[in-house]
Amino acid sequence: MSATTVEAAPAQARPAPVAAPRRRLPFSPWHLLLMPLSLLFALPLVWLVLSSVMSNAEINRFPPALWPSGIDLGGYRYVLGNAMFPRWFANSLIVSAVAVASNLVFGALGGYAFARMRFAGSRVLMVAMLATMAIPFQLTMIPTFLIMKRLGLIDTLGALIIPSLVTPFAVFLLRQFFLSLPRELEEAAWIDGCSRLRVLYLIVLPLSRPALSTVAVLTFLTTWNDLTWPLIAINHDTQYTLQLGLTTFQGQHHTQWAAVMAGNVITVLPVLLAFLLAQKAFIQSITSSGLKG
Amino acid sequence: MSSLPAPLTLSDHDRRHRTLRRRRRRETATAWAYILPAVLVVLGLSIVPFVWSLLLSFRADDLVTPSRWVGVDNYDALTQDPHFSQAVRNTLLYTALYVPLSMALGLFLALVLNRRIKLVGLYRTLIFVPFVISATAQGVLFSFILDPEFGAANSVLHALGISRQGFLTDPGQALLVLVAISVWSGTGFCVVIYLAALQDVPPSLLEAARLDGAGRWQLLRHVVMPTLTPVSLFLVLWQTINALQVFDLVYVTTKGGPLGSTTVIVYFVWEQAFKNFTAGYGAAAAYVLALALLAIGVASRLVRGRRPAGAVLVEGGAK
Numbered sequence: 001m002s003a004t005t006v007e008a009a010p011a012q013a014r015p016a017p018v019a020a021p022r023r024r025l026p027f028s029p030w031h032l033l034l035m036p037l038s039l040l041f042a043l044p045l046v047w048l049v050l051s052s053v054m055s056n057a058e059i060n061r062f063p064p065a066l067w068p069s070g071i072d073l074g075g076y077r078y079v080l081g082n083a084m085f086p087r088w089f090a091n092s093l094i095v096s097a098v099a100v101a102s103n104l105v106f107g108a109l110g111g112y113a114f115a116r117m118r119f120a121g122s123r124v125l126m127v128a129m130l131a132t133m134a135i136p137f138q139l140t141m142i143p144t145f146l147i148m149k150r151l152g153l154i155d156t157l158g159a160l161i162i163p164s165l166v167t168p169f170a171v172f173l174l175r176q177f178f179l180s181l182p183r184e185l186e187e188a189a190w191i192d193g194c195s196r197l198r199v200l201y202l203i204v205l206p207l208s209r210p211a212l213s214t215v216a217v218l219t220f221l222t223t224w225n226d227l228t229w230p231l232i233a234i235n236h237d238t239q240y241t242l243q244l245g246l247t248t249f250q251g252q253h254h255t256q257w258a259a260v261m262a263g264n265v266i267t268v269l270p271v272l273l274a275f276l277l278a279q280k281a282f283i284q285s286i287t288s289s290g291l292k293g
Numbered sequence: 294m295s296s297l298p299a300p301l302t303l304s305d306h307d308r309r310h311r312t313l314r315r316r317r318r319r320e321t322a323t324a325w326a327y328i329l330p331a332v333l334v335v336l337g338l339s340i341v342p343f344v345w346s347l348l349l350s351f352r353a354d355d356l357v358t359p360s361r362w363v364g365v366d367n368y369d370a371l372t373q374d375p376h377f378s379q380a381v382r383n384t385l386l387y388t389a390l391y392v393p394l395s396m397a398l399g400l401f402l403a404l405v406l407n408r409r410i411k412l413v414g415l416y417r418t419l420i421f422v423p424f425v426i427s428a429t430a431q432g433v434l435f436s437f438i439l440d441p442e443f444g445a446a447n448s449v450l451h452a453l454g455i456s457r458q459g460f461l462t463d464p465g466q467a468l469l470v471l472v473a474i475s476v477w478s479g480t481g482f483c484v485v486i487y488l489a490a491l492q493d494v495p496p497s498l499l500e501a502a503r504l505d506g507a508g509r510w511q512l513l514r515h516v517v518m519p520t521l522t523p524v525s526l527f528l529v530l531w532q533t534i535n536a537l538q539v540f541d542l543v544y545v546t547t548k549g550g551p552l553g554s555t556t557v558i559v560y561f562v563w564e565q566a567f568k569n570f571t572a573g574y575g576a577a578a579a580y581v582l583a584l585a586l587l588a589i590g591v592a593s594r595l596v597r598g599r600r601p602a603g604a605v606l607v608e609g610g611a612k
Contacts, residue, residue: 027411028408028410028411030405030408030410031410031411031412033405034405034406034410034412034416037402037420038415038416038419038420039419041419041420041422041423041477041480041481042419042422044423044434044435044438044477045422045423045426045434047434047438047445048434051437051445059443060443061443063447063448063451063452064443064444064445064448066445066448102330106330106331106334107331109327109328109330109331110327110328110330110331110332112327113323113324113325113327113328114328117320117323117324117327118320118324119320119321119324119325120321122324125328125332128336128340129331129332129335129336132335132336132339132340132343134586134587134590135339135343135583136534136538136579136582136583136586137538138538138540138558138559138562138579138582138583139342139343139346139576139579139580139582139583140338140339140342140343140346141342141562141563141566141579142342142346142349142562142566142572142575142576142579143341143342143345143346143349143576144338144342145356145566145567146345146356146572147337147338147341147342149356162334162338163334163338165330165334166330166331166334166335167335168331168335171328171331171335196323221425224427225426225427225428225429226427227427227428227429227540227541227544227545228540228541228544228559228563231544231563232563232567243427243429243430244429246429246430246433247429247432247433247544247545250433250436250545257437257443260433260437261433261434261437264430264433264434267427267429267430268426268427268430271425271426271427272422272425272426275422275425276418279418282425283421283485286482286485286486287485287486287489
């Protein structure tokens with residue numbers, strides 16, 4: 001085993017000495033490629049922020065100003081002064097927060113039962129739940145609308161909250177993670193008379209941070225960013241989510257691009273902040289959910 | 294358990310048997326209490342609608358008045374509906390362009406970003422950030438940038454001496470512009486997945502190949518690429534499923550126009566069900582899409598054999 005680590009070390013270090021004699025620039029030539037390319041990826045977002053602080057006069061002339069002459073917060077004032085916009089933000093926040101919390105709770109409970117308990121029908125249920133992941137949302141959206149209508153929930157936040165309460169993804173990701181934990185830890189506490197729930201809460205969950213944060217991150221991302229379902233389930237603008245509000249906002253305020261862009265910045269900000277603050281967890285959650293499950 | 298050798302006293306056996314049974318019953322009850330919310334929501338809002346949708350697709354339904362059975366008429370009508378065939382064509386073209394472009398660019402960037410150079414973390418972040426932005430926000434932003442009259446894109450083209458473009462308002466360009474926006478936002482995902490896979494290429498294998506005199510290209514072609522094959526297959530599946538389900542971006546930017554040039558299947562389904570109130574017809578179209586997705590899933594399963602990851606993946610795309 002020590003042989004491989006010794007071997008691995010020079011293999012990692014190798015590229016630098018090989019490249020050194022050929023190097024003529026004071027930096028790696030790859031920067032010449034990566035700098036413009038990554039700027040290309042960032043440019044639309046930079047432009048989003050810049051245009052949100054431009055005055056309408058700067059935006060509405062052709063060619064438009066490519067750099068704001070000063071910071072004009074008119075767009076933001078307009079958006080935040082709009083009676084509806086803060087409300088949409090609150091709606092989005094409520095729906096996403098409930099979805100994250102309930103996916104963690106119900107996902108953990110369900111995942112734990114599937115991982116650690118034996119009961120009649122568990123295998124059938126598990127296969128059925130797994131199979132539902134293959135059903136595309138477009139197939140279920142019309143009947144889901146009809147169900148919500150019968151429950152009298154159309155046009156309420158309830159219609160947005162109920163379908164996102166728990167996803168099979170959360171249940172299975174957590175189940176897989178719980179299975180990877182050593183049973184012995186729980187058994188000791190269990191034999192000492194700890195209830196299942198206490199074992200889950202005191203022993204299993206604290207060990208499951210990576211899986212829990214994956215579920216939280218991905219749930220927040222999908223609920224906050226969703227447009228299709230709110231578009232179907234909500235008609236009245238007091239119940240709009242931010243995404244839905246933004247689409248109508250754009251139509252009504254075509255000339256007020258600064259305001260539309262300010263609204264867009266506000267819509268993007270929570271996800272962007274979450275990403276920048278927890279970049280590592282974010283990327284890990286994307287790759288782990290994608291590859292290892 | 295009950296078939297254990299009979300204990301000495303019958304009463305003891307009975308008691309133990311009963312405790313065991315009681316404990317097991319309690320375990321079952323607890324387990325059900327734990328999974329009930331998940332079962333109710335997941336099965337209630339996917340298996341029930343799954344069947345309901347099938348029934349719906351054989352009916353004429355306007356979501357208000359009672360529906361009536363029409364058999365396969367909806368499916369018949371779909372085959373003759375030029376709007377539907379256009380939607381299918383648009384979706385396939387979008388998928389055929391988006392999947393290889395995002396993957397090729399993703400692989401290329403991942404190979405470059407896998408090097409140990411300065412600022413590599415910053416580059417990765419810049420390339421990945423568009424991925425977390427909602428399709429709605431992307432759509433609103435690009436409607437602004439690509440506005441044919443006031444947009445920044447045309448002013449840049451103007452400065453370069455290129456005439457004004459219609460972008461999303463030009464039937465010949467709109468779908469291609471949507472592909473470009475999707476590549477902009479979706480490449481970061483491919484980069485991240487490929488980067489993760491590149492970490493798994495065994496360094497000893499690379500070293501061995503290098504000692505055998507393999508050049509850069511040979512290393513890439515014969516050592517790196519083969520280890521990336523499973524991940525590439527995953528990405529083909531993942532990106533294709535997502536591409537076939539594209540909706541939000543279309544809704545925000547073009548609403549299927551101009552002249553139906555960006556009407557994709559999901560947009561068609563949505564339009565039929567919630568705009569024209571022909572829910573049965575929309576459900577039939579949705580079933581056609583679902584069958585296509587199912588076929589892709591089954592085909593990939595056959596190609597890849599048994600890999601547990603596959604099932605978990607479909608979910609993210611479903612929302």
